[in-house]
Amino acid sequence: MQIKPILSALRRHKAGTFLIAMQIALTLAIVCNALFIIQQRLAHLSEPTGVDEQNILVIQNEWVGSSTPAQADARIREDLRVLRELPGVADATASNSYPLRGSGWDDGVKLKADQLQDSSGATIYFGDERFLGTLGLKLAAGRNFRAEEITGMDVRDRLAPPVVMVTRALADKLFPGSDAVGQTIYLAGSPTTIVGVVDLLQAQSVDRWASAFAYRSVIVPRRLGISLGGFYIVRAMPGQLQDVMRAAPKALFANNPRRVINDEDGVLSFKEVRARAYERDRGMAILMGVICLVLLAITAAGIVGLTSFWVGQRRKQIGVRRALGATRQDILHYFMTENLLISVGGVLAGMLLAVAINLWLVTRFEMQRLSLLYLLGGVVILLLLGQGAVLAPAMRASRVPPVEAPRSV
Amino acid sequence: MFGYYLDLALRSLRRNRMLTALMVLAIALGIGASMTTLTVLHVLSGDPLPGASSTLFYPQIDPRDMDGYEEGKKPPDQVTWIDGMNLLHAKRAAHQALMTGGAVPVQPAQSSIDPFYSDARFTSADFFPMFQVPFLYGHAWGESDDDAKARVVVISRALNDKLFGGKDSTGQTLRVKDTAFRIVGVIDSWRPNPHFYDINMGNYSGLEDVFVPLTTSGDVRLDHNGSMDCWGTGSGDDDHMETQPCVWLQFWVQLDGADQVKAYRDYLVHYSQEQKSLGRFERPVNVALPGLMEWLDINKVVPGDVRLQTWLAFGFLLVCLVNTVGLMLAKFLRRSGELGVRRALGASKREVFAQLLVESGVIGLAGGVGGLLLAFLGLWLVRRQPSDYAALAHLDLSMLSITFLLAVGSSLLAGLLPAWRACQIAPALQLKSQ
Numbered sequence: 001m002q003i004k005p006i007l008s009a010l011r012r013h014k015a016g017t018f019l020i021a022m023q024i025a026l027t028l029a030i031v032c033n034a035l036f037i038i039q040q041r042l043a044h045l046s047e048p049t050g051v052d053e054q055n056i057l058v059i060q061n062e063w064v065g066s067s068t069p070a071q072a073d074a075r076i077r078e079d080l081r082v083l084r085e086l087p088g089v090a091d092a093t094a095s096n097s098y099p100l101r102g103s104g105w106d107d108g109v110k111l112k113a114d115q116l117q118d119s120s121g122a123t124i125y126f127g128d129e130r131f132l133g134t135l136g137l138k139l140a141a142g143r144n145f146r147a148e149e150i151t152g153m154d155v156r157d158r159l160a161p162p163v164v165m166v167t168r169a170l171a172d173k174l175f176p177g178s179d180a181v182g183q184t185i186y187l188a189g190s191p192t193t194i195v196g197v198v199d200l201l202q203a204q205s206v207d208r209w210a211s212a213f214a215y216r217s218v219i220v221p222r223r224l225g226i227s228l229g230g231f232y233i234v235r236a237m238p239g240q241l242q243d244v245m246r247a248a249p250k251a252l253f254a255n256n257p258r259r260v261i262n263d264e265d266g267v268l269s270f271k272e273v274r275a276r277a278y279e280r281d282r283g284m285a286i287l288m289g290v291i292c293l294v295l296l297a298i299t300a301a302g303i304v305g306l307t308s309f310w311v312g313q314r315r316k317q318i319g320v321r322r323a324l325g326a327t328r329q330d331i332l333h334y335f336m337t338e339n340l341l342i343s344v345g346g347v348l349a350g351m352l353l354a355v356a357i358n359l360w361l362v363t364r365f366e367m368q369r370l371s372l373l374y375l376l377g378g379v380v381i382l383l384l385l386g387q388g389a390v391l392a393p394a395m396r397a398s399r400v401p402p403v404e405a406p407r408s409v
Numbered sequence: 410m411f412g413y414y415l416d417l418a419l420r421s422l423r424r425n426r427m428l429t430a431l432m433v434l435a436i437a438l439g440i441g442a443s444m445t446t447l448t449v450l451h452v453l454s455g456d457p458l459p460g461a462s463s464t465l466f467y468p469q470i471d472p473r474d475m476d477g478y479e480e481g482k483k484p485p486d487q488v489t490w491i492d493g494m495n496l497l498h499a500k501r502a503a504h505q506a507l508m509t510g511g512a513v514p515v516q517p518a519q520s521s522i523d524p525f526y527s528d529a530r531f532t533s534a535d536f537f538p539m540f541q542v543p544f545l546y547g548h549a550w551g552e553s554d555d556d557a558k559a560r561v562v563v564i565s566r567a568l569n570d571k572l573f574g575g576k577d578s579t580g581q582t583l584r585v586k587d588t589a590f591r592i593v594g595v596i597d598s599w600r601p602n603p604h605f606y607d608i609n610m611g612n613y614s615g616l617e618d619v620f621v622p623l624t625t626s627g628d629v630r631l632d633h634n635g636s637m638d639c640w641g642t643g644s645g646d647d648d649h650m651e652t653q654p655c656v657w658l659q660f661w662v663q664l665d666g667a668d669q670v671k672a673y674r675d676y677l678v679h680y681s682q683e684q685k686s687l688g689r690f691e692r693p694v695n696v697a698l699p700g701l702m703e704w705l706d707i708n709k710v711v712p713g714d715v716r717l718q719t720w721l722a723f724g725f726l727l728v729c730l731v732n733t734v735g736l737m738l739a740k741f742l743r744r745s746g747e748l749g750v751r752r753a754l755g756a757s758k759r760e761v762f763a764q765l766l767v768e769s770g771v772i773g774l775a776g777g778v779g780g781l782l783l784a785f786l787g788l789w790l791v792r793r794q795p796s797d798y799a800a801l802a803h804l805d806l807s808m809l810s811i812t813f814l815l816a817v818g819s820s821l822l823a824g825l826l827p828a829w830r831a832c833q834i835a836p837a838l839q840l841k842s843q
Contacts, residue, residue, distance in 0.1 A: 015830055019735035026728045064514045064524045065587050117477055260526050284714055291725055301431050302732040309739035365713050
């Protein structure tokens with residue numbers, strides 16, 4: 001295939017050529033970055049929580065009246081007894097928070113008392129001896145809390161537990177390469193001993209601000225008795241989640257009516273918790289996907305439209321070429337090659353533009369660097385799109401009969 | 410002449426329906442997407458208190474110990490009880506208010522309504538005049554109520570509708586956490602966006618339902634909500650919140666004019682020095698006094714995703730326009746013969762140019778109308794999202810006119826190059842080649 005005649009033909013259509021190339025460049029730049037964003041969001045929202053998500057539900061319980069710390073703790077224990085006795089319930093525990101909740105108590109962890117900077121941030125989970133079992137968490141090292149270590153805590157008290165469990169991510173950060181069990185850490189200013197290491201437990205927030213200490217959590221052997229923001233985490237027997245979700249609030253109200261469990265979000269299955277936590281990320285990924293598809297469709301339609309015009313414009317020339325002995329294949333190849341040349345010009349400019357846009361996103365939106373794979377993927381997509389779009393008009397061109405030439409001149 | 414051009418344009422557009430549809434659709438999609446995202450951005454980055462926002466300031470001081478000190482860092486986002494009260498009582502500004510968010514259990518008198526939790530704001534009296542809060546019934550409480558820790562409450566119109574069927578409830582009693590409060594005022598419909606005075610409680614959350622004096626809330630031990638940062642021996646101990654080394658309160662002042670702003674900044678520096686010499690503050694003096702809009706900007710209140718979507722949509726519009734320019738160019742050039750005849754018959758370049766611009770204008774108009782419909786559809790989809798700002802996404806008059814200008818303007822712009830290019834044709838050459 002001779003490229004020279006194609007180039008000289010394109011020189012006569014400078015504006016059109018430039019516009020197609022520019023459209024391809026812009027589309028490539030946007031599609032590459034959008035696909036990259038989609039991939040990042042999808043990777044983010046499929047991070048594991050470490051929790052037995054299938055069977056877990058969370059109840060947010062708020063008390064109506066005022067009470068003493070001892071009364072508050074007694075009411076929590078009473079509620080837990082009611083929940084654990086409910087048919088279909090495997091286990092229940094009380095906590096101040098749960099993974100993917102969105103916000104909660106985060107605190108700094110230090111290795112020495114007089115250290116100025118925190119060694120790491122961490123999510124603080126309150127839990128009793130049945131916290132691990134209820135959530136379905138695995139103990140990687142050490143031991144679980146003992147029942148006698150669990151005490152009630154009021155907001156008036158300082159958080160100073162003698163023992164804690166930490167997640168493996170936190171243990172690895174604080175004591176890389178050595179055993180964390182038995183070590184002393186400083187939590188909220190007071191020393192405490194690590195007795196157990198939990199394999200995997202996600203933080204309560206998966207937002208960007210909390211990503212510095214994702215998966216780093218401390219579990220303290222306490223029940224937090226405050227009138228608002230107490231959570232019961234319940235694990236249902238397999239297949240009985242829906243029944244328990246209906247029965248649990250009723251049983252709690254029957255036991256003590258002076259409470260508020262919000263109709264809308266007072267009782268949530270973990271599936272709903274997950275959907276809420278990643279709502280924005282999923283929405284963004286879907287939006288990006290739709291925009292990509294529409295962009296590609298418009299670019300393809302534009303190429304079809306413009307090439308159709310060129311074919312129509314050149315019917316005479318095509319007829320002449322056919323009359324002079326060019327085969328249909330030759331005509332088809334001519335238009336395909338022409339498109340390829342324009343597309344290559346477009347994607348070259350598009351690659352530069354894509355990288356430029358990505359660098360700008362990195363500075364303004366805390367994005368990561370675009371991986372080369374996405375760039376190459378985008379290039380392949382657009383080259384194929386161009387060839388696919390040009391196929392129909394090129395076929396039409398190849399069917400122009402040789403007689404067209406003498407007739408119209 | 411315009412009528413004739415219009416007729417020519419419509420004929421030409423009808424001749425190639427698929428292509429016309431493609432051009433109109435491309436413009437409509439581009440306009441629809443950019444207007445949807447731009448409207449959301451416009452709503453989110455709006456001024457919460459037009460007219461008053463330029464006089465509102467958010468003083469920041471640094472009361473922390475040397476633990477974790479880094480030079481050049483900003484002071485904390487909130488103030489301690491001690492500093493808040495000191496600044497409040499110093500009365501160096503025209504108005505000042507100290508506040509925090511909270512949640513309170515409301516126990517309705519009617520047995521037909523179950524007790525429920527309402528979002529609350531615990532604040533000092535100046536909140537209402539300073540933020541120009543409109544009252545439906547009654548009035549705000551006064552400074553004397555703050556001092557006396559009076560059991561008074563201001564409620565929202567929504568709560569008044571729920572509990573009192575919309576009737577004037579001032580003077581009646583509202584039971585909150587086993588305590589009786591006297592209702593002194595009902596706030597009329599008011600929703601500043603963003604929720605600027607406390608961005609810890611959701612940037613675009615609606616108005617709280619219950620307003621109680623800050624001093625009273627401590628006395629009755631109502632639960633406060635929001636972000637709290639402690640250092641040293643600080644803990645969230647509700648009994649001794651007054652002395653805890655924790656920042657958890659928002660403090661706003663109204664300052665009229667640059668002189669007052671400068672004087673207040675000097676006062677903050679002076680106050681910090683004084684506290685340092687008393688040994689309460691340990692860090693070097695570090696004060697800030699951002700204005701309301703600046704404060705929203707610093708805290709990146711408008712979600713990054715929304716900005717990203719807007720940029721994306723405009724990139725999309727650009728591709729759609731380039732696409733339309735290409736198609737229009739091809740179309741106009743294809744008609745070289747026809748245009749050549751017109752030129753040969755005496756039409757000037759200008760007239761041919763005008764004719765082609767009318768044609769691109771028609772496409773732009775159709776695309777604009779389509780884009781507007783798509784923007785309405787897009788905003789409807791946005792409103793169905795569960796984010797706290799979703800309900801705000803409405804097209805106002807200014808955005809409506811911007812949409813239209815954008816549509817017609819961009820398609821005229823898109824028609825400019827092809828039309829200019831098409832008029833460059835030498836009439837004789839075209840006639841000869843027929």
